[in-house]
């Protein structure tokens with residue numbers, strides 16, 4: 561069985577074009593430079609997952625006709641990764657059941673505080689047609705958890721926000737990294753196989769206090785040595801062709817609705 565990754569949104573928080581600075585460094589003629597905010601769909605060993613819920617989630621799910629998911633993984637609670645969470649109520653309605661989400665302790669607290677009305681009430685069966693119903697599952701860096709028997713290990717990212725998690729699937733077959741400055745040294749130890757595919761966020765080429773620059777991303781790629789890399793989460797300072805030109809053959813920039821089988 562082939563695994564499948566769909567980049568639902570390849571943009572950083574303001575999207576491209578952004579309201580303030582439009583296409584900026586991006587060539588507006590290239591449709592690959594039009595970017596929604598970040599969510600990723602993953603079919604892996606028979607399970608269907610969403611990683612982060614962008615404010616553009618409704619459009620993204622409709623574009624790819626995604627109606628059925630086994631769970632949602634959150635990297636962190638910044639608005640561009642989370643605020644489309646309300647759109648999950650349609651998944652509740654279609655499947656007529658609650659939906660599990662998985663997040664670190666702080667991210668779970670933030671979700672419960674900011675979106676309390678979405679959380680399934682304890683000990684009662686919610687009528688998912690009338691109200692949304694998400695079930696929180698707290699996960700911890702370096703501690704594996706399983707969804708339908710598939711092993712997933714959260715890994716710790718440093719320097720972006722107090723708690724930001726990446727995810728390692730089946731000991732490294734697929735590795736998903738969201739916003740980060742550095743990977744914790746413990747994170748590298750959780751990647752036991754050479755990844756077939758890895759997703760990394762760029763934001764902008766020269767980096768920022770809370771975001772790795774292209775050099776730091778390439779150091780990470782060299783250490784982990786995946787077969788193939790998708791560069792994601794790009795602002796309007798990252799032109800598609802330029803990122804492609806600056807990176808080796810096995811590293812390529814994402815665009816909205818890019819589908820990769822691996």
Ligand SMILES: [Zn+2]
Pocket residue numbers: 636638720739
């Ligand atoms: Zn962030």
